[in-house]
Amino acid sequence: MQSPHLHVDDLLDDDNVSILVCTGAGGVGKTTTAAALAFRAAERGRHVCVLTIDPARRLAQAMGLTELDNSPREVPGIDGDGSLYAMMLDMKRTFDEVVEAHADPARAEQILANPFYQALSSSFAGTQEYMAMEKLSQLHSDADAPWDLIIVDTPPSRSALDFLDAPARLGSFLDGRFIRILTAPARGAGRGLGRLAAAGFGLFTGILSKILGAQVLADVGTFVAAIDTTFGGFRERADATFALLQQPSTAFLVVATPESDALREASYFVERLQQEKMPLGGLIVNRVQDVDQELMTADSAAASAEKLEETSGAGNLTGRLLELHAGRLRIRERQHHLTERFTRAHPGVATAQVPALAQDVHDLAGLREVGELLALARET
């Protein structure tokens, strides 16, 4: 079964597309793909901003990301009229900036010094996803910004779905009833609780104090009281960005490798996008075994190798090269089989298969090469 071909260049050249989100399981090459697409789009004349989350050191250096100032910097060395800006997400700093932008200086200082805030902004599960969304919405709403296309890499979480779910989860946690209960005495909001609920509340805070210590609860209470008066619900902010991702000007690119785990994750994500009515650009399958499948079959290559061994004895170079070829063909067959399973389940999804690279990207020339491979990528 053939899936439609994903024409990466068409997507990059489309002026109606202003946000591209690269997502997928951990270790599939999302960051490199995002960077290579950004570089290619820039060299095709667009003004691009790429938001990377946790790039490998060399890739960061290749894009000139040596300073961590949480704002995009122009990447030199782009051919043509386009431009490229790149940044690496600093989640704590992004959170600090949200606080500073919405609270008066005295209150902001109070929030930033709160121990619970410090834990929340630096080590909370979900904060990275939440801040990636926040940064994306900032980059998007910046009217003076020179870019017309934003390419986002998503955090390296266990599941690709975390990118969509974590912000709402964190939002409803922060706006949730337990947080309200903890801050209730301070605001008198607990008065409406019935006797039963009040008893449950006592048990709840009692146990939490035992496990976490009373100070932690007090810190949470002060933090929530402080943010509550300064800016709207966290949940609303997350919801607004979520809605932005449903716009037709957004396209999701799901990245995978031709392995069952990564493709299963890609499947979940594709289904979820459909459910959320979010626009899917296509599937990029990285690290595909590159081999000419027209010359001979794996079996005939292996048989020829064996025949050579019989006639010319073991230790025959040509025989070994034929075995090598047979091995590559077999890996390719297996990969084909796995991607085909995906295609059968999601027949309409445009797909690009990208051959494995000999080594990691170290410089702009490497990024350019990956961009070319993405554009040339064949269908299944």
Next chain:
Amino acid sequence: MNETLWPGVDLHVVSGKGGTGKTTVAAALAMALARDGRRTLVMEVEGRQGIAQLFDVPPLPYEERKVAVAPGGGEVWALAVDPEDALLDYLEIFYNLRRAGSALRRMGAIDFATTIAPGLRDVLLTGKACEVVRRSDKGAADAYDAVVLDAPPTGRITRFLNVNTEVSGLARVGPIRNHADLVMSVIASPRTAVHLVTLLEEMPVQETVDAVAELREAQLPVGGIFVNMTRTPMLTDEELSQALQGQLPVSQINDALASLGFGDNVATIVETLTQEGVDHAQRVDLERREFTRLDSLQAPVLRLPFLSGGIDLSSLYELAGELTEQGVH
């Protein structure tokens, strides 16, 4: 059989970059350690049910289940630990509060507590592993000879294991502090080994090198480096260096192929095979360079082969056999 690599270790923590096969290695390690009548437990903490898939059993509950029989009659057990359940255990052991705990759980309060303090979550997970490990000290009937923990990836492993630092912001005194101290007395001791799974590629090797430095800095015991999915070079060293220099004997390949009757197509095939030989030589060269970097880490390096057919229960036996041969027992 050669000497055992980690004498006295009964807690094996397995970490690695995403995509390196961390869970597969953890399962194979539990299998190898269970050989010849021993009993091991492989624990999962990230709620992905990867262990159940590997052993081809239904999703694991929060309960120890036997999942496989090891060569020579040993037993491999498995447990998927959930932080909420671990907290209920904790409440029961320290406060005798199981019923209140269950009520709080229905309210969603347990989830709230583990969310509010992510450090708490890690202490509960590592705490469960330590509880299981310490059973053998008391000679308990449900004790294991070894526990293998399929831990979070390398980027988070030091923080995950270093529970003392994790709870220091949480509680300076009190039961959770004592609990963390108890956990550290196991994890930072010679009875624990933290293993790292990697591939012979630049990024995973770099993460491994960084993780080893971090773990040592935090005085956590580094165990072995497990190089997964290794492939044997298909060419001799001489041929590999010829290929790297672009000097493979083209006419010899041409003659051999002609003798096989490939006829008209020979020129194209020669070109393809030669190019693949060069690619292969470059790949082997890169892998050898990366291997040298791992070799300089002063930790035992173990190799596991690439299995072209994918991973299933039978391949776990194969990988466990490879580990046994390299001194895991």
